Amino acid sequence: MIEGEQRKAQILAALQQADKPISATSFAKKFGVSRQIVVGDVALLRASGENIIATARGYLLERETEKLISKIAVQHERSQAETELRTIIDQGGEVIDVIVEHPLYGELIGGLHLTTQKDVDRFLNQAQKNQAAFLSELTDGIHLHTIAYDSLEDLAKIKQALSEKGILYEENRHA
Numbered sequence: 532m533i534e535g536e537q538r539k540a541q542i543l544a545a546l547q548q549a550d551k552p553i554s555a556t557s558f559a560k561k562f563g564v565s566r567q568i569v570v571g572d573v574a575l576l577r578a579s580g581e582n583i584i585a586t587a588r589g590y591l592l593e594r595e596t597e598k599l600i601s602k603i604a605v606q607h608e609r610s611q612a613e614t615e616l617r618t619i620i621d622q623g624g625e626v627i628d629v630i631v632e633h634p635l636y637g638e639l640i641g642g643l644h645l646t647t648q649k650d651v652d653r654f655l656n657q658a659q660k661n662q663a664a665f666l667s668e669l670t671d672g673i674h675l676h677t678i679a680y681d682s683l684e685d686l687a688k689i690k691q692a693l694s695e696k697g698i699l700y701e702e703n704r705h706a
Contacts, residue, residue, distance in 0.1 A: 543592075545558070
């Protein structure tokens with residue numbers, strides 16, 4: 532078994548080289564410790580300033596991007612979540628997170644980091660397998676997504692496609 536400081540250094544090194552998320556379970560197996568020990572190690576790394584993102588598929592190191600970033604407001608039923616996510620990706624976007632405004636806690640943010648249709652499949656399968664509620668279910672379907680995209684034309688295509696599907700939250704539609 533590897534000691535704490537060495538284990539944290541190896542976790543960080545693995546994340547720096549990874550191009551996809553690494554689960555706490557896989558780190559736990561590698562180091563011969565419990566998943567909870569790894570979760571604690573990652574919490575300590577984050578508290579020391581490392582930009583580690585926790586996703587449903589595992590941990591990622593946040594990297595600088597050349598892409599443009601925006602937030603879009605959307606509203607839909609749970610049954611339209613797949614359409615929403617696939618539409619954003621089909622139009623050249625990446626779904627970084629989901630944000631809802633909770634009356635007690637204020638802004639709640641859930642990291643998604645969906646860049647491919649395969650990522651969407653995994654996310655939706657995980658939600659179904661765990662019978663998990665979406666954050667948007669707390670807010671009558673109204674939520675924001677932070678999205679990344681290559682050009683302003685891509686953003687316009689994303690918004691247009693979501694609008695055509697009745698998913699983009701537009702003032703005139705909800706006034």
